[in-house]
Amino acid sequence: MVKAAAPPDDERALLLLGLLHAQDRHGYELHDFIENNFHRIIELKKATAYQLLDRLEQHQLVHSRLEQHGQRPSRKVYSLTPAGRSAFQHLLTRSLAQDDPLYAPGNIALMFMDHLPPLALLIALRARLKELNDRLARQQHPPDHPHNAGVTLAHARAAVLTRADRDWLAKAIIQLEAAHPPP
Template sequence: MERDLVLLGVLRQGAMHGYRIAEIVEQELGQAVELKRSTTYYLLERLAKEGYLRRNRVTAGKRPARWVYELTENGTKRFFDLLRQNLEAPGPIHFLGDAGLAFVDALDRSEAAALLERRLAALQEDLEAMRPTKPAAGPRDLLSTHKVSFLEEEIAWIESVIRRLEMESRARPSKPRLAS
């Protein structure tokens, strides 16, 4: 649903070909949604079949013909329905890396802490790269500030987990593991 929202939202700017749509998604909305080009084209086709988009074959000069997509009236209605649903209700929360945390007991506490230190360094690099030199305007600023806030909280949480693992490592000696 979120990917449909993004594609319909991009097409509110006007009719455009699939390559341009994919480019806008990657460059401007990559923080909001992960969408590969092949998936973008597949979804555009599906949205057209469902009647949310109109598709026209356009030839420009000597270039090969390309499909140009534009919103239909139903597509505009669908966009606003999806937008309202998205803003109103939170989706399920899944964090990348949580699967490893579920099995952290399989490692020595000191090893787990060292691995999380590396993760922490990568998160700190991401945070520094995200901090804008000048604030973006409008909704794009919301995407940036949301990700910065998330990274700051994630960094603080990882730091607390590392401290906990280090304290546990000092409190009890490591147990031999069956496999490594």
């Protein structure tokens, strides 16, 4: 007997359930909203969002219906079921209370940095530092969400973590430059 897969219960599922908690939405609208408002907080590709919505529907956490507007093609509109509202509350509470480790992108590459010549390493790290500075410049003006303190806090947290990463990297570059002065 094949065991049924558990319902999605990660941050991506929490995001979709949360957006549907506010109102029914069609798939493109969900993806567009995420891209325009939360791209600094979470990466969720369109195909992944649709797969998650399908899995959430299989577990009866969301329901979909086809809607037709004028001559436009019909589109699938998703809504939260009572079980989905309960799952959202459970995931939200668990996610806020849980201490997840930070798996910062780039940590694996740092573990193997000794395999690069010092000059190549410093060039790569300086390029990363520039990208972090560019991202921080873009984060200076996050989207305005006056009626949702949580969204504002999430954007502020992303900026603080990016600044901390940038500051750590700048110090690491100084240490590596001191250990490997140019000839």
